[in-house]
Amino acid sequence: MIPAQFDYAAPATLDEALSLLAERPDDAKILAGGHSLIPAMKLRLAQPALLIDIGRVKDLSYIREEGGQIRIGAMTTHYQLESSERLREICPLLPECAASIGDVQVRNKGTIGGSLAHADPAADWPAAIISLRAELVAVSSRGERVIAADDFFVDMLTTALRPDEVLREIRINAPGGRTGQAYMKVHHPASGFAVVGVAVSLTLGADGKCSAAGVGITGVATKAYRAAQVEGALVGSTPDEQTTASAASHAADGVDANGDIYASADYRRHLAVVYARRAIAEAVAKIK
Amino acid sequence: MARYVGQRVKRTEDPRLIKGLAHYVDDIRLPDTLHVAFVRSIYAHARINGVDAGEALKAPGVVAIFTGKDVSEKIGPVPCASALPELKVPDHRVLATDKVYFVGHPIAAVVAADAYAARDAAELLMIDYEELPAVVNAEEAAQGGAVIHEQFGSNVAYKLTAGEGDIVAALASADRRIKQRIINQRLAPVAMEPRGVLARYLPGEQELTVWSSTQIPHLLRTQLALMIGIPENKLRVITPEVGGGFGSKLNVYAEEALLGWISMQLGRPAKWIETRRENMQATIHGRGQVGEIEIGCKADGTVTGLRYNVVADLGAYHQLLTPAIPTLTGLMLSGAYKIPAIQINVTGVFTNKMATDAYRGAGRPEATYVVERAIDLVAAELGLDPVAVRRRNFPAPEEFPFKTATGLFYDSGNYEGALAKALENAGYERLREEQRAAREQGRIVGIGVSTYVEICALGPSQAMPAGGWESATVRIEPTGTVTVLTGASPHGQGQETSFAQLAADELGVDMGDVTVVHGDTAIVQYGIGTFGSRATAVGGTAVFVAIEKLKEKASKIAAHMLGTDAVNVVFAEGVFSIKETKKAAAAAGDGKAADADSDEVPEPVVPVGEGPAGALPEPETEGRKKVSIQEVALAAHLARELPPDTEPGLSATYFFEPKNFTFPFGTHIAVVEIDRETGEVKFQRYVAVDDCGRVINPMLVDGQVQGGIVQSIGQALYEEVVYDEQGQLITGTLMDYAVPRAKMIPWFELDRTETPTDVNPLGVKGVGEAGTIGATPAIVNAVVDALSPFGVRHIDMPIRPEAVWRIINSSDE
Numbered sequence A: 001m002i003p004a005q006f007d008y009a010a011p012a013t014l015d016e017a018l019s020l021l022a023e024r025p026d027d028a029k030i031l032a033g034g035h036s037l038i039p040a041m042k043l044r045l046a047q048p049a050l051l052i053d054i055g056r057v058k059d060l061s062y063i064r065e066e067g068g069q070i071r072i073g074a075m076t077t078h079y080q081l082e083s084s085e086r087l088r089e090i091c092p093l094l095p096e097c098a099a100s101i102g103d104v105q106v107r108n109k110g111t112i113g114g115s116l117a118h119a120d121p122a123a124d125w126p127a128a129i130i131s132l133r134a135e136l137v138a139v140s141s142r143g144e145r146v147i148a149a150d151d152f153f154v155d156m157l158t159t160a161l162r163p164d165e166v167l168r169e170i171r172i173n174a175p176g177g178r179t180g181q182a183y184m185k186v187h188h189p190a191s192g193f194a195v196v197g198v199a200v201s202l203t204l205g206a207d208g209k210c211s212a213a214g215v216g217i218t219g220v221a222t223k224a225y226r227a228a229q230v231e232g233a234l235v236g237s238t239p240d241e242q243t244t245a246s247a248a249s250h251a252a253d254g255v256d257a258n259g260d261i262y263a264s265a266d267y268r269r270h271l272a273v274v275y276a277r278r279a280i281a282e283a284v285a286k287i288k
Numbered sequence B: 001m002a003r004y005v006g007q008r009v010k011r012t013e014d015p016r017l018i019k020g021l022a023h024y025v026d027d028i029r030l031p032d033t034l035h036v037a038f039v040r041s042i043y044a045h046a047r048i049n050g051v052d053a054g055e056a057l058k059a060p061g062v063v064a065i066f067t068g069k070d071v072s073e074k075i076g077p078v079p080c081a082s083a084l085p086e087l088k089v090p091d092h093r094v095l096a097t098d099k100v101y102f103v104g105h106p107i108a109a110v111v112a113a114d115a116y117a118a119r120d121a122a123e124l125l126m127i128d129y130e131e132l133p134a135v136v137n138a139e140e141a142a143q144g145g146a147v148i149h150e151q152f153g154s155n156v157a158y159k160l161t162a163g164e165g166d167i168v169a170a171l172a173s174a175d176r177r178i179k180q181r182i183i184n185q186r187l188a189p190v191a192m193e194p195r196g197v198l199a200r201y202l203p204g205e206q207e208l209t210v211w212s213s214t215q216i217p218h219l220l221r222t223q224l225a226l227m228i229g230i231p232e233n234k235l236r237v238i239t240p241e242v243g244g245g246f247g248s249k250l251n252v253y254a255e256e257a258l259l260g261w262i263s264m265q266l267g268r269p270a271k272w273i274e275t276r277r278e279n280m281q282a283t284i285h286g287r288g289q290v291g292e293i294e295i296g297c298k299a300d301g302t303v304t305g306l307r308y309n310v311v312a313d314l315g316a317y318h319q320l321l322t323p324a325i326p327t328l329t330g331l332m333l334s335g336a337y338k339i340p341a342i343q344i345n346v347t348g349v350f351t352n353k354m355a356t357d358a359y360r361g362a363g364r365p366e367a368t369y370v371v372e373r374a375i376d377l378v379a380a381e382l383g384l385d386p387v388a389v390r391r392r393n394f395p396a397p398e399e400f401p402f403k404t405a406t407g408l409f410y411d412s413g414n415y416e417g418a419l420a421k422a423l424e425n426a427g428y429e430r431l432r433e434e435q436r437a438a439r440e441q442g443r444i445v446g447i448g449v450s451t452y453v454e455i456c457a458l459g460p461s462q463a464m465p466a467g468g469w470e471s472a473t474v475r476i477e478p479t480g481t482v483t484v485l486t487g488a489s490p491h492g493q494g495q496e497t498s499f500a501q502l503a504a505d506e507l508g509v510d511m512g513d514v515t516v517v518h519g520d521t522a523i524v525q526y527g528i529g530t531f532g533s534r535a536t537a538v539g540g541t542a543v544f545v546a547i548e549k550l551k552e553k554a555s556k557i558a559a560h561m562l563g564t565d566a567v568n569v570v571f572a573e574g575v576f577s578i579k580e581t582k583k584a585a586a587a588a589g590d591g592k593a594a595d596a597d598s599d600e601v602p603e604p605v606v607p608v609g610e611g612p613a614g615a616l617p618e619p620e621t622e623g624r625k626k627v628s629i630q631e632v633a634l635a636a637h638l639a640r641e642l643p644p645d646t647e648p649g650l651s652a653t654y655f656f657e658p659k660n661f662t663f664p665f666g667t668h669i670a671v672v673e674i675d676r677e678t679g680e681v682k683f684q685r686y687v688a689v690d691d692c693g694r695v696i697n698p699m700l701v702d703g704q705v706q707g708g709i710v711q712s713i714g715q716a717l718y719e720e721v722v723y724d725e726q727g728q729l730i731t732g733t734l735m736d737y738a739v740p741r742a743k744m745i746p747w748f749e750l751d752r753t754e755t756p757t758d759v760n761p762l763g764v765k766g767v768g769e770a771g772t773i774g775a776t777p778a779i780v781n782a783v784v785d786a787l788s789p790f791g792v793r794h795i796d797m798p799i800r801p802e803a804v805w806r807i808i809n810s811s812d813e
């Protein structure tokens, strides 16, 4: 398939990229891994006049620990996250989520920043990022700001990023104590995206009660969301089978669910409940 | 004799494919090529009040734009080869003129300097549409409402009744009669390589060459010659590498004729490569049958009669075989069983969709699904094991050739043999015990069996729209290499390997010395093509018989070289030798030492680099008792000393006309478990025993079976072409249309029985479609079996988890 005509720039620095973007915020697009943008361009659903390829900008692809936080560069590929030994130790949810995305080719090219900035309602990363209460660092030629994961996803394919902003980094407070995590997903048979994806990060206190819980759900609605009622029901309780089930039963409360030929809105809501329960149980089971 | 045949020889095609060195249509680059983009209807049904190409013509790089008005008088209609009584055949022009009939219907061809300019300009064309009510549901379309082709007064393209036996009496005499509504949903073939055409007209030579990704180069040549009006001997069709077809390239498409014609108009090469979106919209679909089964049976499970009333969703136009596909369904309604009375009533209906046509199995998967579901319905009704009901209705091996109430003669079969082996491989009894235990634990487990028969090796010309024979030429070149020209042009099946195995064994040469050439009408004698699981049974047989003819001639020349008569010469392992009479054998015992020299078979003569070019050495024959076939080939080309009345050269051509179809069969067993909470279906086991007659290359056969089962899994669980009520294609990309991926596929436990056929001397039956025919009902039967505690007797395909969940959720076990 054949995209419409576009200009292409491959700046060497982030500053250059930002000033190019500042010049044409309305018709320029950042190109990261290209695995959402290029398909949309080939179908002519997206017709940017200028592509600013940030693939050559140095220091956008990294996984670091700094100030008690995990810091991930926006251009870090799904595969880099999937294969990080360190992340498997300190935040296994990230590699687990990465591994569920597309296939090897997609994971080798696609980036976490691209996925978050694209905000596909069925993308996997948003669920994980919400459950981990991540912070997203946006930069523009005007400066830098930090956006909470909860505020980042605005609507289908819409984020809090302004047209002249680039997502530079994702920051996650490294989970401490007795924490268990899990990502569970129903793959759409055609696209491989999430029909429902549930990310759970759950910490137990010394008393065996849940001291902190993060539950992010993607695929169900027009944007990924935090299942606040599920979290509320978990925190302070002992996550046994019954508590888990009753907490999970709120996974789709008040959610305006999507439907398509594969899964109706009702069924999606039901899957959210089932997979929330399974993901919580698995997260609990993983706690050492 | 069999050094290669029967062996798992690796495909000689693969290295070039794996290394990316193969040439598909798009890999062929000619200087000065123009690129074509099509403007296609965005509506399912609309009147075109005008096409304004003004802006588009001004776009950079645009050379020409052709609309329906420009070409409809110049290019003949897209052909339909099936002739049925009172068939309504709409005038199918290569571009829409007054009306568009489906989303994707081509309206204009934009020709430009490159593919980007062509696509950009295509976006600028202004089409003035007046939307008309879309006819989407085939059953409703048959009843009335809006009419697509007004000249016919209704949407019914044909009605057809077939079958033998008194169906009314058969059903009346049954102890039980079971009815079931049954759907074979529309599917998209989705060949990995989409269609593509490159056409080059040479005005000086007045020759047109068309490269097309097709399964039928010669049939395409004939049809294009008629459509474009160029003499057939000035038209050359070349099919380079073809990346899959599954029947979708067993056709003649508007784009193929248009590209040829455009190149002739503009005197430059013209290319069009189909996009995936176009492939989903405007390459034929398959299946698309909505029907009702009625089956009658005795209390012991003996089937008395089967009726199938079916509405076939033909789409807006007939492509090459569109109306004929349901007739194949009718032919195969006896399945593997003795059914005294069978009737099919087909209503073929026009809808505002792409045409349906041959998709892997072409009418037979539909039939097998109907029959195998019906047998399971009988078992469920009578509380019998589905295996027992099958056994009760099988013909015994000695009843072959076996005549069905659909008018066929099944050539050979041992249905019990394949079933028994499959049951044993699966451990059927144990599986049933495990199922009982699993049910007690609240698990939902099902076992599905299908004992299919299919019709292959299409076929006797009497039964085919455009000839059912196949051709081969076999040559031995002066330097001893062997060239096989086959009319059965492959598109991924591996004939370059399997035909080389066959030829190498029959000629006693190395496989590496055999090249199989196909897919170029200027090189290969007329042929029919690869479809209907025919290539080896019909095309391979042509190769085999051509080799027999060639050896006959070679034997005469060899005898002459050896100074004896042909009757005294025997051929084995590539060498002609003088037959040893008792006396000669005794003499040989004495004179062994003296004969040793002349007994040696010399290396094949390879003159390259040895001696002056052109001076081929005459093989030494003085006093020899053996000559190799390569030496004979050289002698035949030098032609200095040939027996009287012998033509020089060593080549033979054979056109094989089969007397019957062949009828492969087998048993497929699927074991599934269903997630009680979500309805998701997971495979536990998949066991298949296929019998495709004699096997030339077990690896290729396995590959065909595996690929077929994968496509069956697609139909059973995932795939469906969905149009909405306005006729918009909902599944227009691979993000929506679910072709199964590797991780959705279980391990296949494959095995075989071998019951040869006597329809051809090779004993091969065909295996290209077995998987798509046998597997679909096995999977659905397994799911239905799993859900039977919920009172389920049937469930429609594709079996989406939500539907299963709703069943589990809404019923008490």
Ligand SMILES: Cc1cc2nc3c(=O)[nH]c(=O)nc-3n(C[C@H](O)[C@H](O)[C@H](O)COP(=O)(O)OP(=O)(O)OC[C@H]3O[C@@H](n4cnc5c(N)ncnc54)[C@H](O)[C@@H]3O)c2cc1C
Binding pocket: A029, A030, A031, A032, A033, A034, A035, A036, A037, A038, A039, A074, A075, A100, A101, A102, A103, A106, A109, A110, A111, A112, A113, A114, A115, A116, A117, A118, A120, A122, A123, A124, A125, A161, A165, A166, A167, A168, A191, A192, A193, A194
């Ligand atoms: C076959 C296939 C299967 C897939 N399966 C899945 C799946 O199962 N799950 C899933 O979640 N995803 C899936 N994807 C999508 C994939 O993960 C993409 O890589 C990802 O969504 C986008 O990342 P990218 O780096 O490719 O971004 P691009 O495609 O380059 O960009 C996407 C959008 O984000 C913008 N953008 C990119 N980076 C930035 C930045 N740093 N700052 C601001 N804006 C930016 C771009 O301008 C563009 O609008 C699949 C894709 C394909 C092709």
